[in-house]
Amino acid sequence: MLIKKIKENLQDLDGQEVVLQGWVRTNRKSKNLGFIELNDGSSFNGMQVVYFPEMDDYEEVKKITTGSAIEVTGKIVLTPESKQPAEIQASKIEILGMADHEYPLQKKRHSFEYLREIPHVRPRANTYYAMFRLRSVLAMAIHTFFQDRGYVYVHTPEITGNDAEGAGECFTVTTRTDQDWEKDFFAKHAQLTVSGQLHVEPFALTYRNVYTFGPTFRAENSNTTRHASEFWMIEPEMAFADLSDNMDVIEDMIKYCINYVLEHAPEEMEFFEKVIDKECINRIKHVAGSDFKRMTYTEAIEELKKAADQFENKDIFWGMDLQSEHERYICEKVVQGPVFLTDYPKDIKAFYMRENEDGKTVAACDLLVPYVGELVGGSQREERYDVLEQKMKDMGMELEPLQWYLDLRRFGGCKHSGFGLGFDRMLMYLSGVQNIRDVQPYPRTPRNLIF
Amino acid sequence: MLIKKIKENLQDLDGQEVVLQGWVRTNRKSKNLGFIELNDGSSFNGMQVVYFPEMDDYEEVKKITTGSAIEVTGKIVLTPESKQPAEIQASKIEILGMADHEYPLQKKRHSFEYLREIPHVRPRANTYYAMFRLRSVLAMAIHTFFQDRGYVYVHTPEITGNDAEGAGECFTVTTRTDQDWEKDFFAKHAQLTVSGQLHVEPFALTYRNVYTFGPTFRAENSNTTRHASEFWMIEPEMAFADLSDNMDVIEDMIKYCINYVLEHAPEEMEFFEKVIDKECINRIKHVAGSDFKRMTYTEAIEELKKAADQFENKDIFWGMDLQSEHERYICEKVVQGPVFLTDYPKDIKAFYMRENEDGKTVAACDLLVPYVGELVGGSQREERYDVLEQKMKDMGMELEPLQWYLDLRRFGGCKHSGFGLGFDRMLMYLSGVQNIRDVQPYPRTPRNLIF
Numbered sequence: 001m002l003i004k005k006i007k008e009n010l011q012d013l014d015g016q017e018v019v020l021q022g023w024v025r026t027n028r029k030s031k032n033l034g035f036i037e038l039n040d041g042s043s044f045n046g047m048q049v050v051y052f053p054e055m056d057d058y059e060e061v062k063k064i065t066t067g068s069a070i071e072v073t074g075k076i077v078l079t080p081e082s083k084q085p086a087e088i089q090a091s092k093i094e095i096l097g098m099a100d101h102e103y104p105l106q107k108k109r110h111s112f113e114y115l116r117e118i119p120h121v122r123p124r125a126n127t128y129y130a131m132f133r134l135r136s137v138l139a140m141a142i143h144t145f146f147q148d149r150g151y152v153y154v155h156t157p158e159i160t161g162n163d164a165e166g167a168g169e170c171f172t173v174t175t176r177t178d179q180d181w182e183k184d185f186f187a188k189h190a191q192l193t194v195s196g197q198l199h200v201e202p203f204a205l206t207y208r209n210v211y212t213f214g215p216t217f218r219a220e221n222s223n224t225t226r227h228a229s230e231f232w233m234i235e236p237e238m239a240f241a242d243l244s245d246n247m248d249v250i251e252d253m254i255k256y257c258i259n260y261v262l263e264h265a266p267e268e269m270e271f272f273e274k275v276i277d278k279e280c281i282n283r284i285k286h287v288a289g290s291d292f293k294r295m296t297y298t299e300a301i302e303e304l305k306k307a308a309d310q311f312e313n314k315d316i317f318w319g320m321d322l323q324s325e326h327e328r329y330i331c332e333k334v335v336q337g338p339v340f341l342t343d344y345p346k347d348i349k350a351f352y353m354r355e356n357e358d359g360k361t362v363a364a365c366d367l368l369v370p371y372v373g374e375l376v377g378g379s380q381r382e383e384r385y386d387v388l389e390q391k392m393k394d395m396g397m398e399l400e401p402l403q404w405y406l407d408l409r410r411f412g413g414c415k416h417s418g419f420g421l422g423f424d425r426m427l428m429y430l431s432g433v434q435n436i437r438d439v440q441p442y443p444r445t446p447r448n449l450i451f
Numbered sequence: 452m453l454i455k456k457i458k459e460n461l462q463d464l465d466g467q468e469v470v471l472q473g474w475v476r477t478n479r480k481s482k483n484l485g486f487i488e489l490n491d492g493s494s495f496n497g498m499q500v501v502y503f504p505e506m507d508d509y510e511e512v513k514k515i516t517t518g519s520a521i522e523v524t525g526k527i528v529l530t531p532e533s534k535q536p537a538e539i540q541a542s543k544i545e546i547l548g549m550a551d552h553e554y555p556l557q558k559k560r561h562s563f564e565y566l567r568e569i570p571h572v573r574p575r576a577n578t579y580y581a582m583f584r585l586r587s588v589l590a591m592a593i594h595t596f597f598q599d600r601g602y603v604y605v606h607t608p609e610i611t612g613n614d615a616e617g618a619g620e621c622f623t624v625t626t627r628t629d630q631d632w633e634k635d636f637f638a639k640h641a642q643l644t645v646s647g648q649l650h651v652e653p654f655a656l657t658y659r660n661v662y663t664f665g666p667t668f669r670a671e672n673s674n675t676t677r678h679a680s681e682f683w684m685i686e687p688e689m690a691f692a693d694l695s696d697n698m699d700v701i702e703d704m705i706k707y708c709i710n711y712v713l714e715h716a717p718e719e720m721e722f723f724e725k726v727i728d729k730e731c732i733n734r735i736k737h738v739a740g741s742d743f744k745r746m747t748y749t750e751a752i753e754e755l756k757k758a759a760d761q762f763e764n765k766d767i768f769w770g771m772d773l774q775s776e777h778e779r780y781i782c783e784k785v786v787q788g789p790v791f792l793t794d795y796p797k798d799i800k801a802f803y804m805r806e807n808e809d810g811k812t813v814a815a816c817d818l819l820v821p822y823v824g825e826l827v828g829g830s831q832r833e834e835r836y837d838v839l840e841q842k843m844k845d846m847g848m849e850l851e852p853l854q855w856y857l858d859l860r861r862f863g864g865c866k867h868s869g870f871g872l873g874f875d876r877m878l879m880y881l882s883g884v885q886n887i888r889d890v891q892p893y894p895r896t897p898r899n900l901i902f
Contacts (some may be wrong), residue, residue, distance in 0.1 A: 003691075005659075007601065021691045022659075023863050041659035041690070042601055069690075071657075096495065096691075104862075121862060123657040132654065136604040142497065142592050150493055153587040157893040158609065158643075159622075159681055161900040170496075171624045171636070173643065175670045179628055185670055185680070186900035189489070192609075192624065199893060199902065203583065205520075206574040208456075208473075208492035214666065215609045221637055230610055239492070240454075240472045240547075243709045274542035309718075377455040383548065404571045404902055411555075412474050412571060413548040414520035430738045442608040442650060444652045449612040449637035451650065451855055 001073065007042035013076045013084040020047065020072045020088065021096070021164065023124065027064050031127075034062060038072060044130060044267035047184060048087040055090060066106060067099030067124070082403055112438055117443050127276065130268040131439055134196075134261060135427055137377040141260035142213055142234055142423075145253055146374075150238065154208040156196030161188050162401055167278040169219040170194060171229075191345035196235050197418060198352070198405055201250070201381065204237035204416050205408055211236040221446050228424065230444040237418035241356075243363040243380045246417035248341050250367055250376050251292045253421070254338075258288040261430060277432020284430060286337070293339040295330070297361070300341050303334050308451060319345045321427055327366075327373035340365045352405075353389050365419070372429050378419025384410035452525065458493035462536040464527045471498065471523045471539065472547070474575065477558060478822050485513060487544075495581060499538040506541060517549030517557060518575070522853065536845050549863035554811040565888055569900055570893050575789075578727065581719040582890055585712060588719075593664060593685055596704055602687065603658040607647030611664060612639050613852055620670040621645060622680075643668035647686050648869060649803070649856055652832065653868050654689035656835035656859055662687040664874070672897050679875065681895040688869035694805075694814040694831045696870035698791050699828050701818055703745045704872070705789075709739040712881060718879075727885020734822055735881060736805065737788070744790040746781070748812070754785050770796045778817075778824035790813055791816045802842050803856075804830040816870070819852075823880050829870025836860035 004010060005017040022040030032053060039046035049072050051061055064070060074090035104118050105125055115122040122128045126353040146153065159173050170191040174184055181189040193199075196212035203210040220227065236249065260268060262281070273281045304316045304326050313323050322341075331339050341360040346353070353362035363380035382388040389406060392399055399406065427439040437443040442451060455461060455469040473491030483504060488499035500523050502512055515521060543871050555569050556576055566573040573579045597604065610624050621642040625635055632640040642787035644650075647663035654661040663686040671678065687700065713720060713732070724732045755767045755777050773792075782790050794812040797804070802812035814831035833839040840857060843850055850857065878890040888894040893902060 005601070009853075015578050021865075023656075041603075041657055067863040069863045071691075096866065097860070099863040100861045101856075102861070118855075120653040120859060122653055127902045129657065132605065133603055133658070135606070136598070136602075137602050140594060140598045143591060147587070147591045150456070152492075152584055153590050154583065154892055155586070155590075155666075155683060157681060157777055157895060159900065162901070162902060169626070171626060173622045173624060175620070175622060185622070185897060186674075186899040188900055190900055202571040203574055203892070204678060205474075205493055206580065207584070215606070217610075221636075232606060242520075284807055306868075340815040355756075404569075407553075408571060409548070410551045410553070412550040414472075415547065441654070444610050444637065445606060446636060447638040448781065449610065449639055449641055451611070451613060 006038075006045070006047045007040035008042050009116060010047070010076050010088075011078055013406065014078050014086070015075060017091075018088070020044070020049075020074075022070070022072075024064055024066055024068045024070060024099075026066060027062070029062050029128045030121050035074075036064065036070075038070070039124075044133065044271060045084065046218070047081075049093070050087055051090040056092065059341060060095065061093045064093070064095060065099045065101075065103060066104040068095060069097040070095055075160065081124060085142070091366070098266075099395045114433065116443070116451065118435055123441075126271065127433070127438065130271045131427065131431060131433065132441060134265050134268045134431060135439065137265045138257060138423070138427060141257045141264070142253075144260070146209075146211045146236065149209065151209040151211050152203065154196075154200050154210050154212055155214060156193065156199040156212045156235075158193055159186070159190050160193045160199070161186065161190060171217055171219045179426070194218060195233070195420065197237065197295060197420065198402070200237050200418075201405070201416070202408060204239045204380050204418065205411075205413065206241045210238075221331045223446055226425065226428075227234060228436045228440060228443055228445055231436070231440070232423040234421040234423060235418060237416060239414055239416045241380075241417040242415055243342065243365055243378075243417060246378050246380065247294065247365050247367075248294070250340075250365075250378060250419055252368070254375070255288045257426065257428070258284045259300055272433070273430040280430065280432040285404060287369060290337045291339065293335050294342060294365075295335070295339055296342050297344045300326075302444050303330060307333070317441075319347065321348050324373045325326075327368045328370070331368040331373070336370075338369045340367055349379070351395050351397065352381050352388070354382045355391070363417075369429065372425070374428060375425065376421050378417065380415070382415040383409055383413045383415055386415070415432050455503045456493035457489075457491050457496070457498045461498070461527050461539075462529055465529050465537070468524065468526050468542075469539070471500075473497070473521070475515055475519045475521060475550075477517060478513075486514065486523070487523075489521070490575075492890065495584070495722060496535070498537060500541050500544070501538055502541040502544060504764055506717060507517055507543065511546065512544045515544070515546060515672070516550045516552075516554060518554040519546060520548040521546055525733060532786050538869075548762050563886065565856050568901065574892075577722065578889065581722045582878070582882060582884065583892060585716050585719045585882060586890065588712055588716040589708060589874070589878060589881070590664070592708045592715070593704075595711070596707045597660075597662045597687065600664050601662065602660040603654065605647075605661050607644065607650040607655045607661055607663045607686075608667075609644055610637070610641050611644045611650070612637065612641060613649065620880055622668055622670045635670045645669060646684065646871065648871065649853070651686060651688050651869075652856070652867065653859060655690045655869065656863065656865070659690045659769070660687070675808055676888075677876065677879075679887045679891060679894055679896055682887070682891070683874040685872040685874060686869060688867060690867045692831075692863055692868040693866055694793065694816055694829075694868060697831065698745065698818075698830050698869060699815075700817050701791075701829060701870055705818070705826070706739045708877065709735045709881070721897070723882040723884070730822075731883040733880065737872075738820060741788040743818070744786050744788065745793060746786070746790055747793050748795045750783050751777075754781060758784070770798065774801050775824045778819045779821070782819040782824070787821075787902070789818060800830070802848065803832050805833045806838060806842070814868075822879065823876070826876065826880060827870050827872050829868065831866070831868040834860055834864045834866055836864070
């Protein structure tokens with residue numbers, strides 16, 4: 001008999017005998033029959049298994065616990081009057097692995113805090129069960145978007161010898177105990193990467209359009225709901241592209257991802273809408289249907305000044321770093337939709353961003369979206385050797401470790417641009433889940449390393 | 452005027468004006484005209500640009516150096532008598548970035564050793580230019596294969612607190628200098644992962660079919676052509692699957708990947724066939740068309756004993772670890788095609804592999820293929836709590852750090868299996884490239900960490 005999966009439209013097999021394998025979510029007994037809600041991992045929704053006293057091992061089956069692995073043989077029966085289109089009437093239920101009395105998930109609702117302590121079991125809890133499939137679907141959306149457009153996927157390194165990127169605190173990678181880097185594994189100080197951007201630029205100057213998608217790390221001691229020490233980033237980089245081209249790609253990518261997950265994870269998104277955030281589907285559909293506006297940082301500061309009283313941080317001035325409340329005000333109140341802020345003061349942005357003609361700003365863009373604020377950050381890169389060298393000197397950076405990066409500017413360099421999307425934050429944005437610890441399989445945060 | 456890419460069948464635009472952007476491979480001047488071979492990253496093959504003395508800036512264009520970035524405006528002209536279907540006759544050539552006299556790639560052939568020192572430029576050298584697109588195509592093949600079959604992609608962590616996996620030497624991840632792990636960032640000893648398998652098993656026991664695809668690390672001081680300190684692995688894991696099901700998936704995956712790269716990277720594969728390994732396409736086509744045979748380790752030992760004289764290592768006995776020469780003999784001489792060796796002695800395999808009824812062997816499988824030997828290793832996992840616990844004790848492992856892994860066996864555990872494919876070795880196999888340093892964008896090996 002063919003082993004089937006719940007996803008495979010079993011209602012089309014009305015009256016046929018099939019075998020299902022999966023895990024028990026609930027086992028309810030009434031006097032003359034029992035109901036098992038079976039989930040086999042193939043789809044968000046499970047299937048109802050009905051069993052009867054006439055069955056062999058009826059007494060054993062009645063005792064099957066939540067979490068147990070079973071194999072069900074039975075007949076598909078249509079159930080037009082109930083929520084699910086079909087159920088299975090079991091002729092045989094084999095217990096493959098009984099969950100014992102310490103099984104940590106019970107029918108009651110558990111707190112996220114409790115579930116974070118058991119990452120080996122929580123994927124079976126509804127929110128995580130929906131999230132980790134959404135995560136997989138979104139990853140495929142990213143790859144499909146870029147590969148369909150001819151982008152080359154580049155595995156930039158996790159271990160780097162570049163001390164000088166300056167994008168945050170780094171983890172050291174070592175096999176020694178004495179910090180004698182010359183004698184260490186790589187014969188120099190090695191760290192975990194904070195960004196693949198510098199390493200991917202040479203590939204953009206070869207293949208034109210490229211992207212990274214891999215883990216990155218921050219050793220920052222910030223215990224917030226939005227920071228993790230290990231997270232996945234997507235960093236596309238396009239040669240012959242200026243800031244405007246860059247924003248076009250970002251807009252297309254975000255819209256593509258939204259439509260892709262609505263198409264490929266509809267049950268999961270409905271679950272998030274029902275249980276986590278009533279507005280999540282409306283919000284992303286609105287974004288997918290909107291033209292993303294563009295506004296300069298300077299214009300944004302003018303808007304914020306007019307409304308300064310509304311903010312906790314009321315001291316609005318040109319040159320400041322915007323806080324989340326300011327970003328959200330711009331996209332939620334002023335623009336009422338997604339907006340790119342562009343041309344930020346050079347002093348608050350990274351050394352590699354291209355300086356504008358005004359000498360004060362750089363060709364940067366941050367995409368702000370309602371509800372979360374900043375979702376993507378990008379820029380046109382400084383392609384002028386002399387300007388980049390001077391900038392690095394002005395910032396007190398050592399040139400030698402990044403001489404190779406400078407050299408790209410004299411080895412057939414050209415206009416190029418790119419951006420970074422935090423994959424985990426995108427999942428938070430799509431689902432409405434508020435804590436980054438709940439979108440990652442094994443979140444790593446300060447003083448927290450489970451398994 | 453529309454900016455076009457070389458990949459876009461420009462021969463269909465006969466007589467039309469287009470703009471191309473890219474990098475100069477060669478610039479040949481004869482008396483009355485010049486030829487630039489332009490490569491724009493969109494396809495392996497470039498396009499010939501012809502320019503004439505009547506053009507503005509003719510004297511400047513003649514001086515354009517190898518590696519420079521240019522923008523060409525010109526007319527598509529069909530060239531039925533030459534190798535390429537069309538060329539572009541330039542009306543204007545703009546120099547976007549001239550490569551200076553230190554540009555490290557010249558027309559002559561450079562050694563791989565030389566090119567490994569300049570990972571920021573070598574993607575533009577033919578072998579690497581072909582390889583890194585093949586790498587991207589193969590990555591997409593993997594994702595497409597598994598996602599089309601309903602597998603959930605899981606990002607297992609790079610930083611792990613499991614000291615006890617025992618799969619090789621590990622890198623320590625730290626922010627301190629004194630090894631006071633309690634005060635370290637994660638409040639315990641943290642390492643880089645050597646495998647996602649243990650972390651992905653809980654997801655197989657939730658979603659049935661899952662896979663990882665991410666970086667893994669080895670701090671082994673082995674300077675061979677097949678070992679890197681950082682490499683990407685694919686680790687699928689299937690619930691309700693035994694060793695035979697496992698081998699079915701491996702066989703399907705390998706064949707799918709071969710067909711995918713032949714379809715999506717034909718020019719790159721032709722280049723490898725022409726320049727690197729004349730047999731590479733024949734070899735993989737043969738494998739894609741073969742039924743993979745299955746042979747027990749015990750049978751293989753019998754075959755090897757008969758031929759012991761042929762080996763450097765002639766001491767053939769049951770219980771030994773097979774060397775590469777033995778593996779290649781089995782698949783190349785005995786089977787003459789791909790073969791799974793199964794049921795290895797338990798003492799030479801990992802603790803989590805399922806013990807067979809004989810008490811001496813485990814349900815492991817290694818896929819051996821002609822030319823490279825082992826390509827994939829997998830096993831059915833020990834799902835019996837008591838057996839696994841005893842095995843760990845017998846091997847002197849601490850139980851506590853892996854109690855969660857043991858607990859999966861009493862929380863609805865079931866038969867499950869999985870395998871690991873080294874992504875970089877698969878690229879070596881497909882292309883015939885002999886050194887792992889030449890399939891990775893920035894290879895990390897002992898005492899070698901460039902950029």
